[in-house]
Amino acid sequence: MNNNPRTKKLIRVAMIGVCIVVLIVFAFAIGKRLKTKREQENRISSMSQTVSEIEEQNSRIQETIDNGDNESYIEQVAREDYNYVKPEERVYYDSDD
Helix, strand or coil, rough: CCCCHHHHHHHHHHHHHHHHHHHHHHHHHHHHHHHHHHHHHHHHHHHHHHHHHHHHHHHHHHHHHHHHCCHHHHHHHHHCCCCCCCCCCCCCCCCCC
């Protein structure tokens, strides 16, 4: 091996250059993983919110199913949602609203 100071300096510069390149590649790899992790966490959060909304909707549907045979509930829904009235019944509405 040549003990020339210029060769040693060149080897040292080459090693530093290789180390810098390796660090840059490593930094990009970590950055990509962090970005992927962040995207997955956002998807999980969004899906959790969707699950909560669907569970709430399911509970409302189950309540409707459970009350489907209840005659007073059916009458209440018919009156409130469909404006049904009993025969010979008069309904007055407040027009000030």
